Every structure is written in C-alpha cells, then in structure tokens.
Amino acid sequence: MNFRESRVTVAIIGDRSEEVLAHRAIPKALEMASRSLEQPLDWHWIQTRAITDVSRDLARYHGVWLVPGSPYENVYGALGAIHWARTRGVPFLGTCGGFQHLLVEYARNVCGVADADHAETAPDAELQVVTRLSCSLVEAVGKVRLASASRLRAAFGADEVDATYRCNYGLNPEWRTQLENSGLRFTAVDGEGAVRGVELPEHPFFAGVLFQPEREALQGLTPAVVVSWLRAACDFVRNREPISPQAG
Numbered sequence: 596m597n598f599r600e601s602r603v604t605v606a607i608i609g610d611r612s613e614e615v616l617a618h619r620a621i622p623k624a625l626e627m628a629s630r631s632l633e634q635p636l637d638w639h640w641i642q643t644r645a646i647t648d649v650s651r652d653l654a655r656y657h658g659v660w661l662v663p664g665s666p667y668e669n670v671y672g673a674l675g676a677i678h679w680a681r682t683r684g685v686p687f688l689g690t691c692g693g694f695q696h697l698l699v700e701y702a703r704n705v706c707g708v709a710d711a712d713h714a715e716t717a718p719d720a721e722l723q724v725v726t727r728l729s730c731s732l733v734e735a736v737g738k739v740r741l742a743s744a745s746r747l748r749a750a751f752g753a754d755e756v757d758a759t760y761r762c763n764y765g766l767n768p769e770w771r772t773q774l775e776n777s778g779l780r781f782t783a784v785d786g787e788g789a790v791r792g793v794e795l796p797e798h799p800f801f802a803g804v805l806f807q808p809e810r811e812a813l814q815g816l817t818p819a820v821v822v823s824w825l826r827a828a829c830d831f832v833r834n835r836e837p838i839s840p841q842a843g
Contacts, residue, residue: 607662629825643669661688665713686799699713728763758791783804
C-alpha cells in the first residue's frame, strides 16, 4: 500500500459553534496540514453528545483531536475519547479545553484518583486537577518555552513560541508532582514557569497545550503541532498496530 495515497481519517471532537474562533480555524488548519504533508485526509467533526460508545464511535479513526469549547456538553464522551486514544496508542491532540480534560482523564485513570475533576464543571469538587487561573488568559498572548528533546519542541521547531489563549482554567499546581510521577511530562511553560503544555513520552503522540495554535491558520500560517499530530496519524495507518499504549 502506498502510504501517501492511503486515506487518513481523524476525529475532531467538540461542540462546534461558529461563534468560537478556534472552530472556524480548524478546517483551514487541517487543510493546510494535509497539504503540507501531501497526505489525503478525511476528517469528521463529532459533537460530544454523539459519543455514547467510545470504542464503537471512534473505531474508524487514526487520530483524535479534542478541540476548544469547554465546558463540553458530554464530559464523559470527551474523557472517554481521551482514554480510548491513550490506551490504544492512537495519536491524540488536545488544545485549550482538550488539554484541561487530558489532565483530568490521566489523574482519574492513571493516577487512580477517581474523584479528580475540573473546577469549571465541578466547582464544589474536593479534588480539582484543573482550577481557575489566577489571571484570565482570555484573548491573551504570551511567550511559551518548550523543553528540549520533547515532542512539542520537535513539533514547533523552536525553543520558544508565541501562544494565543482563550481560557480561564489550567493545571492546579498542587497536582504537578503526582502527574509527573505517574508518567506525564510537562514540556511547555510560560515566563513564570506555569504549565502550558504536556505530553506522554512513550506514546506515539499524546500531547496537549493550553493555548490555541489552530488559530494561526486564520493568519495563513500552518499550525506546526497540527502537522506533527497528523504525521503521527499517518504513521498509525502505516503501522496498523498501536505502539506501546499506556495502561490504565
């Protein structure tokens, strides 16, 4: 089978709205990434409410992208998609809300903290792995440093990038050590050292960023991390078998 002539099919998961700038950018970002790799691409937008049986609903996909727009209508569908991709070695990208829910899923299913939650959807929860930021990042722009020898550093091709945000929630710093000890690597931080990106080193591609790189497509720029994720989805098709999935 000719790799580049094969069709790659990816799932874009989120509650689509034309009012969300990132959602308007995503089709263009996918088109630009596909063109960059000279790779035919099929993509389907899946509303979170449509996910009722994750293994059935996502079985045909070679990559999963959980996009901005939280709180999601169906939190369990969003978390289920993350879990499915993580445990099966399917390339996963989470941006903004996708990054936040990656942390919740990992805390619950790898760290073993079943009650770990998100302050936006569970404001009274005792164990909040994602909490309100001390300073809002809605339409904020700032520098982010990328760790050497990291997947994100390789994806962006730079030690530092400009990041555009639209969020009020992020990692609760009290959880950082526990998550790191359980295998996550925090590989993007802002100027004050606050976590802005994460990845799972042994996975073919499992990464999230708090910012919204997809919006670069609206400026005519091909989002580098989307290209990297799509390349991993292409490799998934070529290899046919998941590589070193994370248990849990």
